[in-house]
Amino acid sequence: MSDLDVDMLVVGAGPVGLFGAYYAGARGLRTAVVDSLSQVGGQVTAMYPEKQIYDIAGFPSVSGRQLIANLVEQAAPYEPTYLLGQEAQRLERSPQGRLQVKTSTGTDISAGAVIVTGGIGTFTPRPLPAGEEFLGRGLAYFVPDSAEYAGRDVVVVGGGDSAVDWALMLHPIARSVTLVHRRAAFRAHHASVEQLKASSVEIVVNAQVIAALGGDLLEHVELSTGRTLPCQRLVAALGFTANLGPLREWGLDLHDNRHLVVDSAMRTNVPGIFAAGDIADYDGKVRLVATGFGEVATAVNNAAVYLDPGAQLFPGHSTDQPVPA
Numbered sequence: 001m002s003d004l005d006v007d008m009l010v011v012g013a014g015p016v017g018l019f020g021a022y023y024a025g026a027r028g029l030r031t032a033v034v035d036s037l038s039q040v041g042g043q044v045t046a047m048y049p050e051k052q053i054y055d056i057a058g059f060p061s062v063s064g065r066q067l068i069a070n071l072v073e074q075a076a077p078y079e080p081t082y083l084l085g086q087e088a089q090r091l092e093r094s095p096q097g098r099l100q101v102k103t104s105t106g107t108d109i110s111a112g113a114v115i116v117t118g119g120i121g122t123f124t125p126r127p128l129p130a131g132e133e134f135l136g137r138g139l140a141y142f143v144p145d146s147a148e149y150a151g152r153d154v155v156v157v158g159g160g161d162s163a164v165d166w167a168l169m170l171h172p173i174a175r176s177v178t179l180v181h182r183r184a185a186f187r188a189h190h191a192s193v194e195q196l197k198a199s200s201v202e203i204v205v206n207a208q209v210i211a212a213l214g215g216d217l218l219e220h221v222e223l224s225t226g227r228t229l230p231c232q233r234l235v236a237a238l239g240f241t242a243n244l245g246p247l248r249e250w251g252l253d254l255h256d257n258r259h260l261v262v263d264s265a266m267r268t269n270v271p272g273i274f275a276a277g278d279i280a281d282y283d284g285k286v287r288l289v290a291t292g293f294g295e296v297a298t299a300v301n302n303a304a305v306y307l308d309p310g311a312q313l314f315p316g317h318s319t320d321q322p323v324p325a
Helices: 015-026 042-047 064-078 161-170 190-197 245-250 289-307
Strands: 004-011 031-035 081-084 088-093 099-103 108-116 122-125 153-157 176-181 202-205 209-214 218-223 228-230 233-236 240-243 259-261 273-275
Touching (some): 004 081, 004 099, 015 108, 031 108, 161 190
Parallel strands (some): 004 031, 004 108, 153 233
Antiparallel strands (some): 088 099, 122 240, 209 218
């Protein structure tokens, strides 16, 4: 028995996967979205939530965070099921031809079709060498809601875009924000670093967090420089590792051992499995979010015909289709 039975399973909750959830809903398909991260947004949320994006059609400028919020809102009327914090692992096919996917948490999903929109694969946060015992009790790898940081002493660890973005986002509402980086040079965008230097954020370089201290909740962190900082919220932004993981065992044709080969209908070599976004590969591929939106629309519409050969490939114009209340 399956824990969840849907028409379409989207593997990957980044911007392309979220738009796929909207489009599947618009075609009347019951949809689930699975992602190994604990929140939606993929690379955008994980790496540059506050960065402005300029190549999304119709938006002269939109922050990564706002783009993801808009995509979630767009899909919401069709009520996709989100399965976050779990990885799509084993794939089997039922006697009836349906695709059976088991996740890392043991959830069994039965789907008529699968669209893989997993970017460059499963994202796993690089762990903080010290303080893992406070995960969920002060330590976090994401900042989905800034409100819980209000009035707190916050320490952000890292030197990339996400670390700098989160420090800039939190310093107006936190009691204090300290950015700790093990090097003097930052990987983050130069303009963001200059903005950081002009802010009230304290920047500590050539240092690392070597201990987290507290009782039930985090209270202080100790640095390699010998300083002890008050800290009720510790944000570890040390980057992510990414790989295809269990998808390698699905029998899919790969290019460069990293991307899924698709045809012009975004079909992989496995019947019922499609791919779109950065993970998909074909001659002339351009890896942009803007490209991925068109690819996933193509994938969903071709998947709809795969599910029902009598269905029309062309979905009709969205202006002619009322959105559910």
